[in-house]
Amino acid sequence: MFNTKYVMSKGLGFAEYVEMQMLSEYASKGWILCKFGFLGYKLKKGTPQKLQYSLDYRNNADKEYFSYFKEAGWHHVCSMLNVIHIFSAPEGTKPIYTDINTESEKYMSQYKCIKVMVVPLLLFSALFFVLVLLAKYNYIPDIYRIIFGIALLLTVPLAVITTVSCVLCYRKANELEKVSTFSKKHKIIDRLSVIVLIVLVFLFILRNLNIISMSNAVFYLIFLISFLLNLLTCFTK
Incomplete structure (x- = not known):
């Protein structure tokens, strides 16, 4: 009946990995992150997917920045104020930050x-x-x-x-x-x-x-x- 869902954030500064894992669990149930919401996230109903999410911070990110993630297999999902960026990739994709x-x-x-x-x-x-x-x-x-x-x-x-x-x-x-x-x-x-x-x-x-x-x-x-x-x-x- 409803194709969108709002999920409250616990605070990215305090629970970044927990939040990214939470978004992965929602994706496996068919609720895919589409954009940031007020103090949280907006999810859209879709086909269940095995996704992993990664959070990154870059002020005034440019095309080169997003191309770097894309070449590594990470899809840009959404950004907040062009400072906070979330990327997704199929499970098993090599993390951007490896060391x-x-x-x-x-x-x-x-x-x-x-x-x-x-x-x-x-x-x-x-x-x-x-x-x-x-x-x-x-x-x-x-x-x-x-x-x-x-x-x-x-x-x-x-x-x-x-x-x-x-x-x-x-x-x-x-x-x-x-x-x-x-x-x-x-x-x-x-x-x-x-x-x-x-x-x-x-x-x-x-x-x-x-x-x-x-x-x-x-x-x-x-x-x-x-x-x-x-x-x-x-x-x-």
């Missing part, structure tokens, strides 16, 4: 692409946060507190997800290379940013559940520290 060096390059490319999104998201989150505070303390009309509050609720989750994904990508690259391509300073800042971000999320939940009491000044200070650390993580080499 540690090429797979590490993949994650480094992914890291660089996500970093481009992280910086503006963090900046917008900080801007909306400041504007909400200005409205709260009557420096600007109170109506803006609602407007910028909604904007803040939209940008903060995206900023958190992309930041964590960015961190995971370069960690995967480091694990594959065995030798870190990032400085010791970057590692320290990265670990601190993750710890402070986790602490901030827990404090926010506990504070709203009235389990703990905390002044706004302390909470805002932790938020500012978290923001600065994540921003430093994106710029520090």
